Amino acid sequence: SGDIYYNGPLESHGTNDWHYLTINLPSATLAISTDSLTDATVGSAYEDTVEVSYSGDGSLTYTAQGLPEGLSIDNSSGRITGTPAAGTDTGSPYTVKLTVTDGKLTATKDLSLTV
Numbered sequence: 001s002g003d004i005y006y007n008g009p010l011e012s013h014g015t016n017d018w019h020y021l022t023i024n025l026p027s028a029t030l031a032i033s034t035d036s037l038t039d040a041t042v043g044s045a046y047e048d049t050v051e052v053s054y055s056g057d058g059s060l061t062y063t064a065q066g067l068p069e070g071l072s073i074d075n076s077s078g079r080i081t082g083t084p085a086a087g088t089d090t091g092s093p094y095t096v097k098l099t100v101t102d103g104k105l106t107a108t109k110d111l112s113l114t115v
Contacts, residue, residue, distance in 0.1 A: 028056035030105040032098055037113045040084045046071060050078035050098055058102035065097040068115050073098075089115045 033051045040046045050062055050073070064073040064080065068088040073080050078100070092115040099108045 028054075028102075028105060030054050030056065030060075030100060030102060030107045032100055032107045032109040034098070034109070034111065037080070037096065037111050039114045040068070040071070040088075042084050042086055042089050042115060045083055046081060048080045050080070050100065052078070052100050052107065054100075054102070056102050056105065058104070061101050061103075063099045065099075066095050068092070068094050068113065084115045091115075 031053045033053045034049075038046070038048045050064075052060065054060065059076070060078070061075050062073055062078040063075065067073070067080065068084050068091065070085040070088065071080055071082040092113075094113045094115070095110055096113050097108060097110050099106065101107075
């Protein structure tokens with residue numbers, strides 16, 4: 001990604017003149033744009049979605065470490081769903097490490113989740 005510069009001979013019209021060639025390749029970007037997670041309640045259905053800013057064209061995979069028992073993340077959509085289990089409020093707040101990757105680029109962000 002980025003610019004590639006070549007300084008060397010390029011054959012044109014039968015001569016071996018020196019030319020400068022710049023090739024501009026677009027750089028893909030990936031960032032987690034979610035700044036906070038919705039508070040959860042023990043025994044109540046929960047849903048939130050990890051939002052990203054992505055300029056590439058690959059498939060994204062989402063993971064989350066540190067979710068309270070009863071919650072999970074959908075690896076293809078970034079939706080966090082489930083029902084927090086009894087007693088999970090005693091370990092609150094949770095630090096949830098979100099990771100999103102397209103196989104080349106990776107973005108991570110730690111967010112707090114209160115039960």
